[in-house]
Amino acid sequence: MKTNSELILSDSETCFENSMFDVVSWNKISISEGIFSLPSFVERNAEFLKTKYLSLIYNFGEHVIDGNRIIDHLVIRQNFSYWWMTLLTEKCNLFKSPQINNIIKLMALELWLHDKKYQKIKFISANEDLSMAVSLLANKMLIDFEWVNEKSKKSNKSLLRRAFQMLPNILKSPIWLLHYIYSNWALKGVGLKEWNQTNATTTFVSYLFNLAPESIKRVKYESPYWGTLTDLIDNNQHSTNWLHIYVKDNILPSAKKARDLIKGFNYEAKGSQVHVTLASFLSAPLIFHTLKDWYKVLKLNKIVGEKIQINSGYLWPLLKKDYLDSMSGIPAMNNLLYFNLFEKAMNELPIQNKGCYLQENKGWEFGFISAWKDAGHKKGLIGFPHTTTRFWDLRYFFDPLSYNRKEQFDLPMPNYVGVNGEAAKNMFLSGGYPKENLIELESLRHLYLHNYSAQKIKKVEVLPKKKIVLVVLDYVEENSYKQLNLLSSALKNIDKSIQFIIKPHPARSINIENFPNLRAEVSSKPIHELIQISDILYSSSLTSASVDGYCAGLTTITLLDGKTLNMSALRDAKGVYFVEDPEGLSSAINTIKVSKRDKKEYFFYLDPSLSRWKKWLMNNFE
Secondary structure, eight states, rough: EEEEEEEEEEEESSSOTTTEEEESSSOOOSTTEEEHHHHHHHHHHHHHHHHHHHHHHHHHOEEEEEEEEEHHEEEEEEEEEGGGGGHHHOOTTTOTTTHHHHHHHHHHHHHHHTTTOOOOEEEEOHHHHHHHHHHHHHTTTEEEEEEEEEEOOOSSOHHHHHHTTTTOHHHHHHHHHHHHHHHHHTTTTTTTHHHHHHHEEEEEEEEEEEHHHHHHHHTTTOOOTTTTTTHHHHHHHTEEEEEEEHHHHHOOOSHHHHHHHHHHHHHTTTTTTTEGGGGGOHHHHHHHHHHHHHHHHHHHHHHHHHHHHHHHGGGHHHHHHHHHHHHHHHHHHHHHHHHHHHHHHHEEEEEEEEEEEEOOOOHHHHHHHHHHHHHHSSSSSOOOOOOOOTTTGGGGGTTTTHOOOOOOTOOOOOSSEOSHHHHHHHHHHHHHHHHEEEEEEEEEEETGGGOOOOTTSOOSOOOOOSSSEEEEOOSSSSHHHHOOOOOHHHHGGGGGEEEEEOOOOOOOOOOOOGGGGEEEEEOOOOOOHHHHTOSSEEEESSSSSSHHHHHHOEEEEEEEEESOOOTTTTTTOTTTTEEOSSHHHHHHHHHHSSOOOEEEEEEESOOOOHHHHHHHHHOOOO
């Protein structure tokens, strides 16, 4: 019988099956008898923990210093507080702020320990910040604490990159700004004449990234973000403005290439479309103003930080880096530069009736909303989440009190959020988003799924000789390698007749030679083409491609990594296989029988005529 005087808490791979003490695993979901899974406990208490975290962030902004809220102290324009551009508010637990996942788990640990009577916690981890936070929690609960520091893996980053990261923020941020200016200066002034003289009253904000190669050859703007909407706009002779955020990729590897393409778009469109980039508005005065804003925020670093540290308690070690980066680091400089660029872009644009941007609730988006409204543009601004809305993607959720307040500097919101299906609409409503501010719009990225109706999907009555597994990789390189490592380990137990197709993310390349035993084809074909020839889709929990496969009738297998939260958009869907080890993956692939493609519940609005978008385009806003 185990003693309950001491608790072993571990985020390592070490096995503690024979421990004489109770064991809690920080990362493992499937565990052996006698070991408690913290990720599983998080899922059982997901609503409570999510609400608690959102309330924590909301209250940070509401804390008062010398009679004013933190939100008020960070006002940098007449109607806008910089608070809304911080990493704390952004809550990007997908990419930028991975410690949020540990914060949620630590909140769960406190909840679990509430009725326990341990005298000591021994924490086995290489994460110093997390160990400090657990120590503070133990101290709060009057429990002794011991940290067993495991050796962390050596970084694979270059020496130069590591040296840069060791620099203080006050040096890193200006260096980043100089690099941005140098890398984007070729775009300065491109398209500004057309922008200032445009007759269009509808503006889209998008990314100049991952364009179709064919569109570049034809010098006609087409983007996977907007699908057939650009055709609808052209067919209705609806003039539009396009403000692009240039992102370097294989198709446009330099600002000079992007400059030439923007000029080509404007020349060929002959006024029906006007294209500029955000970097087109660069100027020496604007750069100076950005530095001035950065210095203003920097001066408040200490006073605001002390207040947040006091009110975050044992969570401060996990919040500290995001806070400091938000107040003095590269994220601060980046967001403030974008804010100034958006202000200039909106002020130089004739009054617009409608606007639409790809909504991911990144910090710059709130600056854009403020710039749009302050420039006097009308109330037709839509934020459009172009992919799935997931329960644990905290960027899309705020404490419901954020929507009720009427203070001058409160949360900047678009006039509407364009939800792309019932799943997204229900997710926003369950999070307390005002129903009157939601409108339905077709899912442009997933519109091809309209072709996968019960009548159009050819049912296979005879079991095929070979099953084809489509392996869709992630934007996050680490997740892709976890997927492939797991598949590589599982192969010895997978039927040799099964074929694999690996589909890398468009923005990431993968070296298949690192997995010599993988018998697979690597394909760059569009996802909709690969789905048509596949039977099973295997993905990480992060990528929304799993929903594409699910809606098209494929059986989907999702890799769960207990180090993060369950980021899958199929988290509550029926008939989805969630796996975390080679045995689970091989068992799922071997046992799935592909006798027919069952029609699955559609997540999205898929009217190919885009009737909902057409209604928005024809609407006049005051």
